[in-house]
Amino acid sequence: MKIIIAGCGKIGSSVLANLSAEGHDITAIDTKSEIINELTGIYDVMGVTGSAVDQEILEEAGVENCGMFIAMTESDELNMLSCFLAKKMGAKNTVARIRNPEYNDRRLDFLRQNLELSMSINPELRTARELYNVLKFPSALKIETFSRRNLEMIEFLLGEDSDLAGKNLHEIRKKYDAQFLIACVERGDQVYIPNGVFRLEKGDIIGLVASLPEMQKLLKMLNSLRRQAKNILILGGSKTAYYLAKMFEGGGNTAKIIEQDEQRSLELTEALPKATIIHGDGAAQETLMEEGLMTCDAFVALTGIDEENILLGIYAAQQKVPKTIVKVNRDELASLAKKIGIESIVSPKEITSNILVQYARALENSSGSSVETLYKLFGGKAEALEFIVSGESKITGIPLKDLKLRPNILIAGIVRGRRIIIPSGSDDIEPSDRVVIISAGNRLSNLEDILL
Amino acid sequence: MNRKMVFYTCGRMLLLEAVLLTLPLLTAIFYRESCFLSILAGVAAALLCGGIIMLLSKPKEGDVTAIYSREGFIITALTWVLYSAIGALPFVISGEIPSYIDAFFETVSGFTTTGASILTDVESMSKGLLMWRSFTHWVGGMGILVMVLAVTPMSNDRSMHIMRAEMPGPVVGKLVPKAKQTAKILYIMYFILTLLEIILLLIGGMSLFEAMIYSFGTAGTGGFGCYADSMGGFSPYLQWVVTVFMFIFGINFNLYYLLLIKRFKAVFSSEELWTYAGIVFISTAAIAVNIRPLYGTASEAIRHSAFQVMSIVSTSGFATTDFNLWNGFSKAILVILMIIGACAGSTAGGLKVSRVIMLFKSVKCELKRMLHPRSVSAVRFEGKPLDRQTISGVAFYFAIYVAIIFAVFLAISWEPFDFETKFTSVLACFNNVGPGLGAVGPAGSFAGYSWITKLVLSFSMLLGRLEIYPMLFMLSPSVWRRQM
Structure with a gap:
């Protein structure tokens, strides 16, 4: 598909890298020629150098027959305007990054409709949502949700004293009476899709698929269910911090934001009457201690500098803060941070790329069962995808054990109405099911792609 | 530098040369010529060398296979040298060009679309080898690696680096987002235009063999023919067809793509195209007036003038008449045209019209700044302001370009020829034109030079075709270091 990406900053270029790896025909637009040259x-x-609202530039980029136009410039208004122009000039689908809180309420639907946007994307809000999910379920390093949170997959670290280490999957399934599935395992740099005889080791990160209650049941049996975070300390008053604090308002939760810039602190105070805003240098240990690092349930580092986030994350982990999450935007730093012991990392870049990759794949096949959600797992080494089965097809009505699947593919869950099925060989897929697939090294855009 | 990947890629390229050699092979079989065996030996040599290189440098599991711009430059330079070295073999083995150095010169001249020849008697060559000689023009015109990119599945994300090193012009853009797709489109357009010329030449009464030889020569802007008087013996119609096609192949191929996707405005507002057409028109008119007394009718003078101007400015090097016999003014124009060349992104050589425009505009800007030191101005080209990097890149290229002309001229200055011959030899080879003036004029040949000079000139042809940098980098020891 022909895709145009306007604005290639941090997030824009990451989206470009991911969509380019998907094999799409991509044209990048940016006002800075150095960025275009580099990309x-x-x-x-x-690459086309110029403004994304310049009609000639859009024409040069070939907007009239592009399948997807993505505006990712700094400014929301510019994004909206260029999407509007692109749509008028013939782009089939337009996606704008709109991240200012002013636009992200009820007015967004109005904007979306009248600008004929196919989708608006707010990386900060999505990041905040992911943070919120993990804070509500701190046992997980990361949570991927499917089917409107009916089914989840958590990434879970097997610690030193884990009961699961040293057992194979058959034994685990026999021992614990819960509906769950170990769908993938990351060991070192390798990702495995395990079968019954696969033996887990300590230090593995496993992807666990189950519904939320079953997940809690299992983790309770494993003695590793941690309680929800209620008091959180946020470092850096970014937009993400604002959205996160907003989600934490009410219900006996408290959120505290430490922000260095006085002006920004004042703005946050006005916007978040219930949260506590501290104006101070969060990188100073004294400030952190004074503001209760030792007593908080969770510490979230959201400053604009990856390195600062990582270092303070390590510090917080050393102070035995129950849950530490850091924002890291650069992929290479993220894998490094994991190695030196930071368990939970969020990356707005990755979150945004996931959404757009999924959207592009769904556009690719208008017929058949298309991708509903897509997550890249373990730095892109595997993928978790959710499909809605559109109708009768060669995949429906056949017991799973009789389906000839491609290697490294696992059917991890089926949601049928309100029922959640952790599939065994005798289950089958029926029309209008939601099916969760875990895949490594395959590129799936249609549910039928899992067949050989 | 990643030496393994460089050699491995070059090895694969050589395998393709074996495929390319099948066209002359078929020609030789068709005409039942004895050179058939020597071409077959060339095929075997290409397969053998390519295979051995690939085996020796096959990347092991876990080796880094990524190539970057540095590797791209070296792969390009090395491939061109290897192609010429292997491509020369059929000439030597058949005994039609007994000396290997001569054959190497001839093949380099073919691939680089120069058209400078050491042959004194073209007509005695076998048809199979003549076909090979001209086919190298066609392949070299659009580019060996661009062809590989278009037809083989080897492309990956980084293949752009290879393509960039081979495509002429100050700024290399793609037609479509994917490098492989771009290469394909370029070759399809190239193929169709060539086919069109073959058909038009056939209508004019050429045999298929002649039509192919001359079309390959025009398409690649090379200039090898199959007769001693180049195009002189053909009818005016055929000469005009070739004139027009030399013009067509001198235009930036991006413009043809823009025509295909119906963006006519962009084509007709192209500054480079109009300048190119202007240069051709003015030179033709000036020379036609100047040489009018030498020819019987005005139309003959115009035809010869137009043909020679197009032949030189597109750096083809065909001739319908011996322009060596013209007077100084006409020859001076031709020498200037040799340096200017045709459009960037075409198959022609020379400095390229767009570079000349940019140079003149930045000179104008500089002069203005001297008069008004506080003035701020931008150099605009094709309606857009140029960034500093492109401007300084063009100025730097020009400096190196001039320096190389001096260096090569100095290197061959001891040869026993007059100044005009030697100087235009350098210009004709470095700009990939072919014939120069004096003893290397359209009626002469490069046969009189010593083997050292032939090697130096071969090198300068490669420098000119690959726009200097890849060949220079290949000679730099620091690039070859394994680490860093």
């Missing part, structure tokens, strides 16, 4: 040097994409 066209690294990726097999075409």
Whole structure:
């Protein structure tokens, strides 16, 4: 598909990298020629230097027959305007990054409709939502939700004293009476889709698929269910921090934000009457201690600097803060941070890329069962996808054990109405089911792609 | 640098040369010529060398296989040298060009679309080898690696680096987002235009063999023919067809793509195209007036003038008449045209019209700044302001370009020829034109030079075709270091 990406900053270029790896024909637009030169040097994409609201530039980029136009510039207004123009000039689908809280309420639907946007994307809000999910379920390193949170997959670290280590999957399934599935395992740099005889080791990160109650049941049996975070300390008063604090308002929760800039602190105070805003240098240990690092349930580092987030995350973990999450935008730093012991990492870049990759794949096949949600797991080494089965097909009505699947594919869950099925060989897929697939090394855009 | 990947890729390229050699092979079989065996030996040599290189440098599991711009440059340079070295073999083995150095010169001249020849008697060559000689023009015109990119599944994300090193012009853009797709489109357009010329030449009464030889020569802007008087013996119609096609192949191929996708405005507002057409028109008119007394009718003078101007400015090097016999003014124009060349992104050589425009505009800007030191101005080209990097890149290229002309001229200055011959030899080879003036004029040949000079000139042809940098980098020891 022909995709145009306007604005190639941090998030824009990450989206470009991911969509380019998907094999799409990509044209990048940016006002800075250095950025365009660099991107066209690294990726097999075409570049146009200029403004994304300039009609001639859009024409040069070939907007009239592009399948998807993505506006990712700094400014919300510019994004909306360029999407509007692109749509008028013939782009089939338009996606704008709109991240200012002013637009992200009821007015968003109005905007979306009248600007004919196919989708608006707010990386900060999505990041905050992911943070919120993990804070509500701190046992998980990361949570991927499917089917409107009916089914989840958590990434879970097997610690030193884990009961699961040293057992194979058959034994585990026999021992614990709960509906769950170990769908993938990351060991070192490798990702495995395990079968029954696969033996877990300590230090593995496993992907656990189950419904939320079953998940809690299992973790209780494993003695590793941690209680919800109620008092959180946020470092850095970014937009993400604002959205997160907003979600934490009410219900006996408290959120405290430490922000260095006085002006920004004042703004946050006005916008978040219930949260506590501290104006101070969060990188100073004294400030952190004074503001209750030792007593908080969770510490979230959201400053604009990856390195600062990582270092303070390590510090907080050393102080035995129950849950530490850091925001890391650069992939190479994220894998490094994992190695030196930071368990939970969020990356707005990755979150945004996931959504757009999924959207592009769904556009690719208008017929058949298309991708509903897509998550890249373990730094892109595996994928978790959710499909809605559209109708009768060669995949429905056949017991799963009789389906000839491609290697490294696992059917991890089926949601049928309100019922959640952790599938065994005798289950089958029926029309209008939601099916969760875990896949490594395959590129799936249609449910039928899992067949050989 | 990743030496393994460089050699491995070059090895694969050589395998493709074996495929390319099948066209002359078929020609030789068709005409039942004895050179058939020597071409077959060339095929075997290409397969053998390519295979051995690939085996020796096959990347092991876990080796880094990524290539970057540095590797791209070296792969390009090395492939061109290897192609010429292997491509020369059929000439030597058949005994039609006994000396290997001569054959190497001839093949380099073919691939680089120069058209400078050491042959004194073209007509005695076998048809199979003549076909090979001209086919190298066609392949070299659009580019060996661009062809590989278009037809083989080897492309990956980084293949852009290879393509960039081979495509001429100050700024290399793609037609479509994917490098492989771009290469394909380029070759399809190239193929169709060539086919069109073959058909038009056939209508004019050429045999298929002649039509192919001359079309390959025009398409690649090379200039190898199959007769001693180049195009002189053909009818005016055929000469005009070739004139027009030399013009067509001198235009940036991006413009043809823009025509295909119906963006006519962008084509007709192209500054480079109009400048190119202007240069051609003015030179033709000036020379036609100047040489009018030498020819019987005005139309003959115009035809010869137009043909020679197009032949030189597109750096083809065909001739319908011996322009060496023209007077100084006409020859001076031709020498200037040799340096300018045709459009960037075409198959032609030379400095390229767009670079010349940019140079003149930045000179104008500089002069203005001297008069008004506080003035701020931007150099605009094709309606857009140029960034500083492109401008300084063009100025730097020009400096190196001039320096190389001096260096090569100095290197061959001891040869026993007059100044005009030697100087235009350098220009004709470095700009991939072919014939120069004096003893290397359209009626002469490069046969009189010593083997050292032939090697130096071969090198300068490669420098000119690959726009200097890849060949220079190949000679730099620091690039070859394994680490860093």
